Amino acid sequence: MKADIGLIGLAVMGENLALNMENKGFTVAVYNRSVPGEEGVVDRFVSGRGKGKHFVGTHSIEQLVGSVKSPRIIMMMVKAGRPVDELISQLLPFLSPGDVIIDGGNSDFHDTERRVKELEEKGIYFVGTGISGGEEGALHGPSVMPGGSVKAWPLVKGILQGISAKLDDGSPCCEWIGAGGAGHFVKMVHNGIEYGDMQLISEVYSLLKNRKGLDNDTMAVVFDEWNRGELDSFLIEITANILRFRDEDGKPLLDKILDVAGQKGTGKWSAVTAMDRNDPLTLITEAVYARLLSALYSERTKAASLYSGELSVERRKRIDNSQLSTDDVRQALYAAKLVSYAQGFSLLRRASEYYGWDLDFGTIAHIWRKGCIIRSAFLQKVTEAYRKDPDLENLLFDDFFRSKIRAALSSWRRIVAEGALSGVALPAMSSALSYFDGLCTLHSAANMIQAQRDYFGAHTYERTDCERGRFFHTDWTGKGGNTVSGTYSV
Numbered sequence: 142m143k144a145d146i147g148l149i150g151l152a153v154m155g156e157n158l159a160l161n162m163e164n165k166g167f168t169v170a171v172y173n174r175s176v177p178g179e180e181g182v183v184d185r186f187v188s189g190r191g192k193g194k195h196f197v198g199t200h201s202i203e204q205l206v207g208s209v210k211s212p213r214i215i216m217m218m219v220k221a222g223r224p225v226d227e228l229i230s231q232l233l234p235f236l237s238p239g240d241v242i243i244d245g246g247n248s249d250f251h252d253t254e255r256r257v258k259e260l261e262e263k264g265i266y267f268v269g270t271g272i273s274g275g276e277e278g279a280l281h282g283p284s285v286m287p288g289g290s291v292k293a294w295p296l297v298k299g300i301l302q303g304i305s306a307k308l309d310d311g312s313p314c315c316e317w318i319g320a321g322g323a324g325h326f327v328k329m330v331h332n333g334i335e336y337g338d339m340q341l342i343s344e345v346y347s348l349l350k351n352r353k354g355l356d357n358d359t360m361a362v363v364f365d366e367w368n369r370g371e372l373d374s375f376l377i378e379i380t381a382n383i384l385r386f387r388d389e390d391g392k393p394l395l396d397k398i399l400d401v402a403g404q405k406g407t408g409k410w411s412a413v414t415a416m417d418r419n420d421p422l423t424l425i426t427e428a429v430y431a432r433l434l435s436a437l438y439s440e441r442t443k444a445a446s447l448y449s450g451e452l453s454v455e456r457r458k459r460i461d462n463s464q465l466s467t468d469d470v471r472q473a474l475y476a477a478k479l480v481s482y483a484q485g486f487s488l489l490r491r492a493s494e495y496y497g498w499d500l501d502f503g504t505i506a507h508i509w510r511k512g513c514i515i516r517s518a519f520l521q522k523v524t525e526a527y528r529k530d531p532d533l534e535n536l537l538f539d540d541f542f543r544s545k546i547r548a549a550l551s552s553w554r555r556i557v558a559e560g561a562l563s564g565v566a567l568p569a570m571s572s573a574l575s576y577f578d579g580l581c582t583l584h585s586a587a588n589m590i591q592a593q594r595d596y597f598g599a600h601t602y603e604r605t606d607c608e609r610g611r612f613f614h615t616d617w618t619g620k621g622g623n624t625v626s627g628t629y630s631v
Contacts, residue, residue, distance in 0.1 A: 142168065143168075143170075143208060143209055143210040144167075144168040144169055144170035144197050144208050144209045144210065145162075145167040145168050145169070145209075145210065145214070145300065146162060146167060146168075146169055146209065146214045146215070146216060146300055147169070147171075147172065147199075147205045147206065147208065147209040147213065147214070147215045147216065148162070148169055148170070148171050148172070148215075148216045148218065149171075149172050149173070149205065149215065149216070149218065149219060149228060150173060150174075150218035150219045151171060151173045151182050151183065151186050151218075152218065153276050153279070154218050154245070154272070154276070154279050155218030155219075155245075156186060156190070157276055157279035157280040158216075158218060158245070158272070158279045158280075158283075158304065159171055159186075159191070159196070160190060160191070160194075160280055161279060161281065161282070161304045162300065162303075162304055163191070163194050163195050163196060165303045165304055166303075167195070167300060167303070168195040168196075168197065169196055169197070170196075170197040170198075170205055170208040170209050171183055171186060171187070171191075171196055171197070171198060171199065171205075172199045172200070172201075172202065172204075172205040173186075174219070174228075183198045183199065183200060186198070202228075202231045202232060203235050206232065206235040206236060207235070211237070211239075211240070212237075212240050212241065212296060213236060213237070213240040213241070214240070214241045214243065214296060214297060214300065215232060215236075215240070215241070215242050215243065216243040216244075216245055216270075217242065217243065217244050217245065217246065218245050218246060219246055220246065221246050221247050221248040221249065221252070221406075222248075222249075222252070225244055225246065225248060225252070225256075226252075226256075229242060229256065229260070233263065233265070236265055237264075238263075238264030238265065239264065239265075239266070240265055240266070241265070241266045241267075241268060241290075241293045241296050241297055242260065242265060242266070242267050242268070243267075243268045243270050243287075243297060244256070244267070244268070244269050244270065244325075245270045245272050247271075247325075247328065247329075247332070247405065247406075247407055248269060248325050249329075249410060250269070250321075250322030250323075250325040250326040250329060251322065252322075253267075253269035253288070253289060253321065253322035253324070254321045254322040256269070257269070257289045257290055257320075257322070260290075266289070266292055266293035266296070267289050267290050267293070268287050268288070268289040268290060268293050268294075268297055268324070269287075269288055269289045269322055269325040270285060270287040270288070270289075270301065270324050270325075271285070271286035271287075271318075271324050271325055271327055271328020271331065272284070272285055272286070272328070273286075273328065273331055273332075273509075273513035273514050273515075274306065274512045274513055274514065275514060278306065278512050278513065278514075282304065282305055282306035282307060282314070282511070282512050283304070283305060283306060283314075283512045283513065284305065284306060284314040284315070284331075284508050284509055284511065284512035284513035285301050285302075285304070285305045285313075285315035285508070285512075286318050286324045286325075286327045286331070286505075286508065287301055287315065287317060287318060287324045288317070288318040288319050288320065288321065288322065288323035288324025288325065288326075288327070288498075289320070289321065289322075289323075289324060290320075291320055294317045298317075302315045305508075305512060306511040306512025306513075307511070308507075308510060308511055312507075313508075314507075314508040314509070314510065314511050314512045314513070315508060316501075316507075316508055318498075318500065318505070319493075319498035319499060319500055321496065322496075323496070323498040323500065326414075326489075326496075326498075327489065327500070327505055328407075329407050329410050329411055329414070330411055330485045330488055330489055331509065331513060331514075331515060332407035332408060332411065333407065333408050333410075333411030333422065333425040333485055333488070334425065334481055334482055334484075334515050335376075335408075335514050335515050336404075336407075336411070336428040336429060336432075337425045337428045337478075337481035337484075337485075337569060338374075338376050338478060338481060338515055339376060339428070340427070340428035340431050340432075340568070340569040341424075341428075341474055341477050341478060341481065341570060341573075342376055342377070342380055342474070343431075344560075344565075344566070344567045344568075344569060344570050345473075345474050345570075346360065346380070347565055347567075348465070348470055348556070348559070348560065348565055348567070349467070349470065351565055352465050352559065352563055352565055353465050353467065353470075357384045357385070357393045357395060357396070358385065360384050361381045361382075361384035361385045362381075364377055364380045364381035364384065365381045367471055367474075368381065371475060371518065371519065371545075372471065372474065372475055372478070372517075372518075373517060373518035374515070374516060374517030374518065375513075375514060375515070375516045375517070376514065376515070376517075377517075383395055399438075400435055400438075401435050401438050402431070402432040402435045403432070404429070404432050408425065408429045408432070409429050411425055411426075411429075411485075411488065412425060412426040412429050414488070414492070415488050418488065418491040418495060419491075420484075420488045420491045421484070421576060421579075422484050422485075422487075422488055423484065423572045423573070423575070423576045424477065424480055424481050424484055424569050424572050424573045424576060425481065425484060425485065426572075427568045427569050427572040428569050430568065431566075431568050431569065465559060466552075468552070469552040469556055470552075470556055471552075472548070472549035472552035472553065473549065473552050473553040473555075473556035473557070473570060474570075475545065475549055476545065476546055476549035476550065476552075476553045476573070476574075477553065477569065477570045477573040477574070478517075479519075479536070479537070479542055479545060479546060480537070480573035480576060480577060481569075481573065482519075482520075482523060482536060483535055483536035483537045483542065484576070486502055486505075486506075486523070486535075486536055487534075487535055487536075489502060489505065490502065490534070501527075501531075502523075502527040502533075503523070503524045503525075503526075503527035503528045503531070504524075506520045506521075506523035506524040506527065507520075507524045510524075522539075522541050522542075523536065525541070526541065526542070535580075537577070537580065553570075553574055554574065556570065557570055557571045557574050588602075591603075595614055595615060595617070596615075596617045598626055599614055599621070599624065599625045599626045600625070600626050601613060601614045601625050601626070602614075612625075
C-alpha cells in the first residue's frame with residue numbers, strides 16, 4: 142500500500158508534522174537529506190517515535206516519490222532559500238504532471254511566486270504553505286496558511302485541514318489563502334505581528350521588573366491574571382510559565398538567559414515589504430530593530446558603563462514606583478497590541494491590492510485563533526470587524542478597536558512617559574503610540590518636509606488650495622530656475 146503523502150525533512154517541525162499526519166489517519170513516506178552528522182535519521186525515526194505506525198522509511202528521492210500514490214503529494218520541511226530549489230530540481234525527474242510539491246517552510250513569498258510559475262509550466266502544482274504553532278502545534282494541530290497553484294487545493298485540502306488545529310465548533314484553522322505567494326506572505330505577516338507581540342511583552346516585563354520592582358513569581362501571577370481577561374493569548378500564557386521556571390539550582394532560569402535576541406528573517410522581510418508597499422509598519426519594524434540592538438552586546442555593555450551615572454540619577458528621581466500601576470501597564474500593552482495587529486492587517490490589505498490576491502482578512506484572523514503563536518482571544522473581534530466591513534481600511538477604525546483604544550489611551554500615554562523619564566526602553570510601545578498619534582493628526586508637519594525637498598532639490602509639492610495631483614515648484618532663493626526634479630510618490 143502506497144503512502145498518502147511524502148515528507149522530506151525530519152527536523153523538529155517535520156518530524157512532528159509527520160506524526161500529526163499519521164495520527165490523523167494518513168500513511169506517510171518519510172525522507173531526510175543525508176548530510177554529515179545526520180546519517181540514519183529516517184531509520185531512527187521509523188524505529189523510534191514512528192515505530193509500529195503507518196510510516197514508510199525511504200532513503201532516496203526516487204524511493205520516496207515511488208512510495209507515494211498518484212497524484213503524488215510531496216511536502217518539504219527544509220530551510221528556506223537554496224535548499225528548497227535544490228530539492229525541487231531533485232524531485233522533478235521523478236514527478237508527473239498533476240503532482241504537487243508543498244513547501245512548508247518559512248520561504249520568502251517572492252521565491253514562492255517564482256516557483257509556482259516555473260513548476261506550473263512543467264505541469265507540476267506548487268503550494269507555499271505557512272505553518273505556525275511551533276513544535277507543539279506541529280504535533281497536535283497548527284494554523285496552516287496554504288497558497289500557490291489554485292488547482293492543487295482540492296488535492297491537498299484533506300491533509301492540510303486534517304492536521305490543522307480545530308476551533309470549538311470543529312472548523313479547521315486552515316483555509317486556502319490565495320494564488321502565488323499569498324500563503325507565505327500571510328505567514329510572513331503573522332511572524333511580523335509575532336515579533337511585535339513578543340517585543341511588547343518584553344518591554345512590559347522590563348517595566349514591571351525594573352520600575353515596579355516585582356520579582357519573577359509576582360510577575361507570573363500578574364501575567365496569569367491578564368491571561369484570564371482580554372489579553373488571553375498564547376504568548377501571555379507562556380510568559381507566566383517562563384517566569385516561574387526554575388533552573389537546577391532552584392533559581393529562575395530566565396535571569397540566567399543572555400539578553401541577545403535571535404531572528405530568522407521573517408520580521409525583517411515584513412519591514413522591508415512594508416516599505417516597498419509604502420505602508421508604515423512602525424511597531425513591527427521597531428521590534429526588529431530592538432532585536433538588532435540587543436545583539437550589540439559589547440556596545441551595550443560599554444554604553445551602560447559610560448552613562449550609568451546619568452541613568453542612575455534619573456531613576457533615583459523617580460524612585461517612588463508606587464505611581465506605576467499594573468493596570469496602566471496592562472492597558473498600555475493591550476492598546477499597543479491592537480496597533481500591532483492593525484498594522485499587520487494594513488500590510489495584508491496593501492499587498493492584496495498590489496498582487497491581486499483578494500485576501501479574505503476575516504478568514505485569516507479566523508484561522509489564527511488556534512494553533513498559531515499569535516493566537517489570542519480578540520482575533521474573533523478582528524474576524525467580526527472584517528465580516529462587518531470587508532473593505533475596512535484600518536482595524537483602528539472599527540468600533541470595537543476604537544472603544545478599546547479610547548479606554549486605554551490615558552494609561553498608554555502614562556506608561557510611555559514613564560519609560561522615557563526613567564530610562565526604560567519601550568521602542569515598540571512608544572512607536573505604536575506615535576503611529577496612533579500620527580494617524581490621528583489631520584495637519585501634520587510633512588508640509589515642512591515637502592518645502593525642504595523643493596527648496597534644495599526642486600522636488601515639487603502639492604497645495605492645500607488646489608486639487609490633489611497638481612504639483613508646484615517655488616524659486617525659494619530667487620536664484621533658481623523653473624526646472625524641476627519631477628514628482629515622487631514617496
